[in-house]
Amino acid sequence: MKEDFLHYLWRYKKFDTLNLKTSKNEDVTISNVGQYLELAGPDFFNAQITIGDQKWAGNVEIHLKSSDWYVHHHEQDVAYENVILHVVWEHDTEIYRKNNVEIPVLELKNYVHKTALDNYTLLVTPKSWIFCEKQLSTIDDFVVKNWQERLFFERLERKSKPIEELLVQTNNxxxxxxxxxxxxxxxxxxxxxxxxxxxxxxxxxxxxxxxxxxxxxxxxxxxxxxxxxxxxxxxxxxxxxxxxxxxxxxxxxxxxxxxxxxxxxxxxxxxxxxxxxxxxxxxxxxxxxxxxxxxxxxxxxxxxxxxxxxxxxxxxxxxxxxxxxxxxxxxxxxxxxxxxxxxxxxxxxxxxxxxxxxxxxxxIELINEIAPEKNAIIEKFSAFGIKSTNAFETQSLLQLKNEYCNKSKCLDCAIGIELLKNN
Structure with missing residues (x-):
């Protein structure tokens, strides 16, 4: 299991949220899971959580084990001083702030349904090319089209970086x-x-x-x-x-x-x-x-x-x-x-x-007029059920393969998330 799965579970509340208790048997109510920014520091910012009778606003950190807090030296990092809840898969030790105040821990494995685990295992089990290759053809076209637009502009953002560097070098x-x-x-x-x-x-x-x-x-x-x-x-x-x-x-x-x-x-x-x-x-x-x-x-x-x-x-x-x-x-x-x-x-x-x-x-109108590119990646996607009719779609698929599939970022991918939900 990887931490990104725990991020997914917390972000989308894919667990039993009605009967949550900390490792000290205190009731936990989640009003807001916080913002998932993927930046340095805690995983989720500005969460709102009630623990026992006390309502807290602050950050949430997620690890596979409680002891990872010390492995990553968070106890020495001021960025983690505002963590109000430590969400883990397995609770193996208590954790403390610099001032020796204990941080509440939520052990998530007790609240996740077996189906969710099975779906995750199915998604991330290695295949011949990409993890979800056998399930691609089951994804609704609407999900794919919306995701492709996001991927296309992500690719353009990446391509614009060297252009911005050249502008500096050429005085705009x-x-x-x-x-x-x-x-x-x-x-x-x-x-x-x-x-x-x-x-x-x-x-x-x-x-x-x-x-x-x-x-x-x-x-x-x-x-x-x-x-x-x-x-x-x-x-x-x-x-x-x-x-x-x-x-x-x-x-x-x-x-x-x-x-x-x-x-x-x-x-x-x-x-x-x-x-x-x-x-x-x-x-x-x-x-x-x-x-x-x-x-x-x-x-x-x-x-x-x-x-x-x-x-x-x-x-x-x-x-x-x-x-x-x-x-x-x-x-x-x-x-x-x-x-x-x-x-x-x-x-x-x-x-x-x-x-x-x-x-x-x-x-989008301009690139839709261009015939689809022909290369090994596009041919593979076609074989697994995602066919392209223009260059907009092929550019999106290249971004998908290079930035998500190759980096095993299934749980940051709309297709991966849809497969977890549908299954």
Whole structure:
């Protein structure tokens, strides 16, 4: 048994509340269980409890055993001075405040029905993938949909943290932050971190100034990626190399050294040369991109805004000096969908949050237009009865798996709580 189960029992009063007595046989009446804040200090704040004839207002601490009070050194922590009741599964010792006043103890195991214990055991018994996999299909759609909305915005809150950090670093330049985030996502999983470092290494003021010269933008990005360091018999390569050296001198930039960008195991359309050229083309075609992103109202408008491709040279190349069949390497809709999910929606959410505006419904409408993502996690959920029809649902399920299932937080999960109630 874990403490989170005791938190659940206390929080939702899932025990016999009519005949409660402390370890000293005093009657206990619960008027308010308190606030479950999950912060440092006691587990529940501002509870209201009557013990014997005395009404108390204060905090409640929960442990598996009374002796855990001393194991955790609460007797030395002033944060626990206002604990009015110690709720435990098993009472094995008396506990005292610093002033040697005994703290009342409620031994909960005497008041919990066997069914609740059986349900808990069923929920947390290890399965092949997640604890509740065999019961997922029994959950009411209404519960799942409501929980998915909460999960979606939890995920956005998490994604907004690095955006807020970038804002501090760029003096609240939203255009610069968007450029950096786009660079990371253009690099996908393999080159994302390197592209992110490259974008941060180039002051965005330079990107602004050079955005009217496509080859200058390409030179800056490809050169910073270490792709212009050799000598080649390729005129376009030599042109970019000359421009890069000139721009480095012009802006007094240091040639940053990053780990090499990766070509291996990538489809040619995802080669770093192609993605960096497409990113350069985007900023050549669309200056003030954040201002335009901030006005989008449908996925169609996003596709229109990101309707760009690699420059002319790359229509017959994937790497320098190696001719390939002619192909216009434009950003595909699935790729733009990833950009919307991982860059556009998070930055719109962060911007609205900074402005005190509410755009939740707009973001849900936008992501509902995007096809569901395909990966092993989504396929597993589908196999166990939770099927997705759009990216809103898949993003929610990724949050569920990573932040709840993987961390065994079943009793903080709406699905876990519903299973305990229904069973």
């Amino acid at each position: 330049d939203w255009e610069a932050v968007l450029f950096t985030l786009l660079a990371k996502n253009f690099g996908l999983n393999t080159n994302g971190d390197i592209f992110f470092k490259i974008a941060k290494s180039i002051p965005f003021s330079i990107i602004r100034k050079e955005s009217f010269e496509l080859e200058n933008l390409e030179a800056l990005l490809l050169g910073s990626a270490g792709l212009l360091n050799e000598e080649k018999e390729d005129n376009y390569y030599e042109n970019l190399k000359f421009r890069f050296d000139y721009l480095i001198h012009k802006y007094q930039l240091e040639k940053s050294v990053f780990e090499p960008v990766q070509f291996f195991k990538h489809r040619p359309d995802n080669f770093p040369t192609i993605r960096l050229s497409q990113l350069a083309s985007l900023y050549y075609v669309e200056q003030n991109l954040f201002s335009k992103v901030n006005t989008i109202n449908s996925i169609a408008s996003v596709y229109s805004l990101f309707k760009v491709g690699a420059s002319e040279y790359w229509q017959e190349h994937y790497q320098f000096d190696k001719l390939s069949p002619m192909k216009k390497k434009v950003l595909s809709k699935p790729f733009v969908d990833l950009i919307v999910i991982n860059t556009i929606i998070p930055i719109l959410f962060a911007f609205a949050k900074s402005q005190g505006k509410e755009i939740a419904e707009n973001l």
